[in-house]
Amino acid sequence: MTRILRTFRFLVIFVILGLTTGCWDRNEMDDLALVMASGIDLTEDGQLEITLQIALPTGIPSAVQSGGSGKKSVIVISASGKNTSEVTGKLQQQLSRAIFFGHRGVIIFGEQFARHGINQVVDTFTRFPESRSNSYVLTTYGGTAKEILNTPYQLELIPGIGINKIQSSKLSFPVKIDEFLNALSSQDRSPVTAAIRVINKGTDKETFTIDRAAVYHRNQLSGYLSSDELKLLRWWTGRGHHLRFTVQVEPENEQYGGTVGVELLQSGMKMHLVIKNDLPEIKVSLHATVRAIDNDSKLDLSKVNHMKRVETLLSKKIQSEAESMLTHVQKVLKSDIFGIGEEVHIEYPYAWKKMKDEWLDIFPEVPVTVDAHIKIERTGKTHSPAHKEKTD
């Protein structure tokens, strides 16, 4: 008995040692092509074109030899075909290293592709085990994803990481792939992503900027929000960090532009909802405390009545901007990117059951009113412009 046990013990140890070396799924770093960002476009003949931005380890200078060695730190490759697996198969044939998606931080949909409909591709983002739900999704505004991925970015060695950092900072409108797919798969909310575009095209200062939002109707891109509308969308969705607004407080004259610029400190949104005649009615209130950043007017912000005036004007301006954004989203884009359906779903679940299948047809007709309350909390180090000529 003990002899059997001892033999068995040794046998087990040897077998386990043999099996746990992990040679089957061994992945050496220098056998992997690390995809940092990928883009999907639709070619003119209706095929899918996938572009990968792959980190090039030899192009990344080490700490010792840092500073413009002039080598490229990424390679960008594209191929087209019928579906994702076919295209990645083609891309793999161009590479000596295995394509690895585990570090992909950015996914970009080309405008044409997004307008055509994204269903044929998105399955792979949840099905493929290497895909991470923490990747950010963006849509291009004009141009293709391929162009974006070929655009250099000066601050980071790898442009894909640049986009990722912009999105993960609080200063942008970040949408992760799982949030996007969640909105896509639910009836009470429409998907929206940030929109990216190339600026200074053709010059040596060419780079990208993320200053718009792409709005989807079901699985198709239906239009874009302008930069000003994007600011309000960020406020609405609780990403109002460091947003800046400018308001005209007096008519422009020789000395002054007559504007006051503020930055949001704390912001929020409250939605009130009632159901009347089987239709929801929505009241939205946007509220924020702000600090003054610049004052290009005669007003003295330390004076209560001057400050009140700025607050009222600012509130009015925000209110009218929000109203025009709502009209744009409801009547033109017809997509519920605000999650108003979600609010109805939560507050009136039984009424929602009746309208959920036609929600996107009902939504454009839903009356929404907005009001804005803005308080100036800090005015900075000065009360009135300090450089102002003293008249007395």
Next chain:
Amino acid sequence: MKMKLKGIQVFWIILIMDLGMTLVMTVTPSLQAKQDAWISVIVAGGIATLIALLATQAAKLYPGQTFFEYIHLILGKWIGKAVIVIYLVQWYTITPIILRQFSDLVQVMLLHGTPKEAVMLLMIFVIVYATYAGGIEGIARCGEVLGPIILLMIGLVLIASTNNIQWRNILPVYADSGMTGILGGALAPASYLGHSVEYLMFAAFLTQPRKGALYTFGAVLTSVFFVLITTLMVIFTLGVNLSSNTWYPFFEMTKKISLFGFIDNFDAIPVVIWLASVFVKFAVMLFLMSYGTAQFLHVRNWRNLIWFIAPVMFVFALIPQDVTEATSNYLQRYWVPFAMPVNMLGLPLLLLVIGKWRQRKWPAAADHA
């Protein structure tokens, strides 16, 4: 050589058998109740407590005797044998399924290229060794070490996920699913949490059989608590739209964890939970099968049966074609409609009723036996 179990060891064994696999395998089926899956888990917890109650009370009737011994006293020779066969079928089928689910998960989530035979063999060798060398006592000691680690890991995942919480995901409560949805969602977790039925077998090895019931209840309630919190967390962090279509929402939740910008990809932690749970559960099952079969066939040394059962389990585990067959079909065609009502609820109840009745009618005879 008589094996002995302490009460706390029974606690950890049942806790691990209940918890680890329920977390990983049954969140998806319970999500048919949508955002009310957590209510399903509470219902499932009720069913599991009932199962624990029946099992512990039935085991109390003849303390010190194994299930296979006293079942003859209660039901007579032939019906007793039939009932034993029903339990053996349960154990003989669940074990290859556990093994297959284990290798499926490892393959789907981690080692895409490794052949499943290698993954399974590794597990089988460890388990055979543990069972052969230690018996239930050895497994129980492993459980004592692994149990707290499992709880710690689950706690870690839950705490690290708190900054992904979206409170609104839980709303609206009840309206979307309704009674049928909630009850339907409760079946799968209830059937996994019902593993306290194996207490019928452990009871014989307890040093203090009377206290065993308490530890069993403790184990069931603790696991229900953790499953409940985890289900809530999955709903809060992932929402129900996407997670109901993934095989392992618990894993998806850990994939979303990102702390301070540099702690990412917690995937390794649920793997620890998973490996430890599968190890303990499989080892317990292997022991029960070998020991039970030995008593059933009157084989003197139960250890000899391991050499037969382990290879058979390995071959059986290769039969299912893919994840669907191993996980969903078995769960929905056998485990929920048959094993739960018959093996976990019906038969323990029958044993309890008839056993009580017999002891009252012939108290002396019962004492003799």
